[in-house]
Amino acid sequence: MIDHNNKYLKVKTLLICLGFSLTLMLFPVVSAVIIVVNQLDRIQGFWLQGLFMLLSMIVPLIYLWKTKITPTSIGLTGIEKGRMQKVLYFIPLLLAKVGFLFFGVSKDIPTIVALLFFTGAIGVSEELYFRGIILYKLKKCFSIKQSILWSALLFAVVHASQAFSGASDLLVFLTMVNAMIFGIIAAEIVIITNSIIPVIIWHMLFDFVNWVSLVDGKTEFMLIVIQSIIMVLYAYYLWTKLVVRL
Template sequence: MSKLEKTSFLAAAIYIGIMAVGMYTMHSIFGYSYDQPAMTKILLGFEIVMTLVGVYFYRKNLKGTGFGKVRFSFGYLVLAILILVSVWMFFTKGDFTANPKLVVIVAITTLFVGISEELMFRGIVLGSFLKSGHVYQGIFFSALCFALLHAVNVLGGSPYSEVVTQVMMTFINGLAFAGLKIKLNNLTPLMIFHWLYDFLLIAGLVAHVDVSGIMLLVTLTEIIILIPLFITAPKNYAKNKV
């Protein structure tokens, strides 16, 4: 394992550690739970710090990577259409009169989530392994670190059974997103998708909009595209290097 790959694990550990402190603070000190949108009022500050950590490690070790020319991905196109339909439902059916300020806080917090998580796990962890030519190892370890991040949700009040499910699902999501990153050759589309996905799930609770049906389709799509993305990952990575 290269020094850069080891450094990426250090970066991920620091990132996950900050999230663990954030979850503990949010739940044990302020009394919010992971399933409450108001948690974002506490987590926003932590997400800003985590973003800065990601930017630091990226600029120090991988500056100039991760943001190449965007390549077409049919799988991402399907995901983008589904998420845009969800956005349309949210803004046409949502009730924003009750707590518009919280919707804004959720939007800002999830924006930092989308940027920092993609930068850390698909940019730094996956990027470090790709730089060494270790494509499949990068996909696996970036997904594993992404899953471990969500294990700290137990500190935010989530039941152990739910956390186990979250870890399993985020590992699958991590595999799919790593494959998409290699296919797309750019982190930005994933950052946008990640932001909107998290925003809709959390803000939907505030605006009383149920987007769970479409989100289930998003998850199923990720599972379907996972196998071809995994198989073609080395070929797609080789194209990006040309």
């Protein structure tokens, strides 16, 4: 017999999580429009987008306050003792990105400072939404693995906002696929370590290296392929470790 109450709860939870996702998506879209309309330069754009991402955190913070959900409940705490080795000390994450730094990085200080603010704001805000509140909500009525997949899918959907920046359909699709893989790994790490702090740091560094690296052309494509292979293998490895958390 179908448990209609449970089915209703799952649909309701997914709609709430979709609402959070679309709310977050609104902020980069609005900031992108402002940048285009006012013809802001690259550095000004980074500062504005970073500011909007910080402003986006008002919504989940108010939600946490209203619902009395504690910071610890959404992973705003240190890594549980003995969990570092289960995620291989995050070494695969470093290996996936380090190659991008060997082909030169931007030495423009104003750009670097703006990028640190921009990527930091993205890392904190997106993780607070997706691996914080959204993953917390999903775990209330879905299995661990279902929660990971749903949170990653919603994360990928938000990255469809690339289309508003004039990106090609292929680039938007590849961005969403990359976001899906990223989202799976990030959620897996949170489940295993019980902390979103590591993924906030990884998220920031991942985006920062992407922006500051000067690699391009065929070399960049090759590095992206290598990165993707490492991330898929790492996602599978972490997936096998989730059994002990069910």
